[in-house]
Amino acid sequence: MKWLYSSSDPILQTLIGCILIFIIIIFLTRIIGLRSFAKFTAYDFAFTIAIGSIISSTLTSSTSIAHGFTAIAGLLILTYIFSLLQRKIKPLSKLISNAPLLLMDGNTILEENLKHARVEKKQLTAKLREANVLNYDQVVAVVLESTGAISVLHKTANSDEEFNKDLLLGVRKTP
Numbered sequence: 001m002k003w004l005y006s007s008s009d010p011i012l013q014t015l016i017g018c019i020l021i022f023i024i025i026i027f028l029t030r031i032i033g034l035r036s037f038a039k040f041t042a043y044d045f046a047f048t049i050a051i052g053s054i055i056s057s058t059l060t061s062s063t064s065i066a067h068g069f070t071a072i073a074g075l076l077i078l079t080y081i082f083s084l085l086q087r088k089i090k091p092l093s094k095l096i097s098n099a100p101l102l103l104m105d106g107n108t109i110l111e112e113n114l115k116h117a118r119v120e121k122k123q124l125t126a127k128l129r130e131a132n133v134l135n136y137d138q139v140v141a142v143v144l145e146s147t148g149a150i151s152v153l154h155k156t157a158n159s160d161e162e163f164n165k166d167l168l169l170g171v172r173k174t175p
Contacts, residue, residue: 116175
């Protein structure tokens with residue numbers, strides 16, 4: 001019956017450990033930068049790594065199911081609390097998540113922003129090709145999103161469409 005629950009399981013230590021590991025992973029991910037984990041926010045990455053680690057240790061060691069369940073439940077509750085706090089406390093949201101960064105403003109490549117984001121010019125031009133951009137004059141903006149993905153906003157060759165500047169709300173123009 002020890003595989004289900006053991007009175008010697010340090011459940012409180014597990015919950016505290018979850019919180020500390022979660023915060024450490026977010027902190028390290030913010031330092032390393034967005035491009036390290038494309039398509040993940042630092043928050044998503046921390047949660048995914050922590051859950052994977054808990055499941056692994058529960059299935060491959062002497063950790064009980066109750067211990068693993070407590071750890072996963074603790075992380076789920078923590079992510080729920082963080083999501084509520086992020087909506088209510090804007091500075092916390094800025095601390096946890098990177099704001100999108102402008103890499104091109106019109107046909108101008110923002111070299112300093114590329115350097116800050118650790119994006120090479122050849123990666124930028126590859127994204128432009130993927131978006132079927134034929135020349136830099138078609139580009140309205142290129143944005144490094146908070147997930148690490150690169151978005152290309154451009155005009156088609158024969159388009160007179162107006163660009164809605166609201167699409168760039170929250171995008172940083174400088175690092």
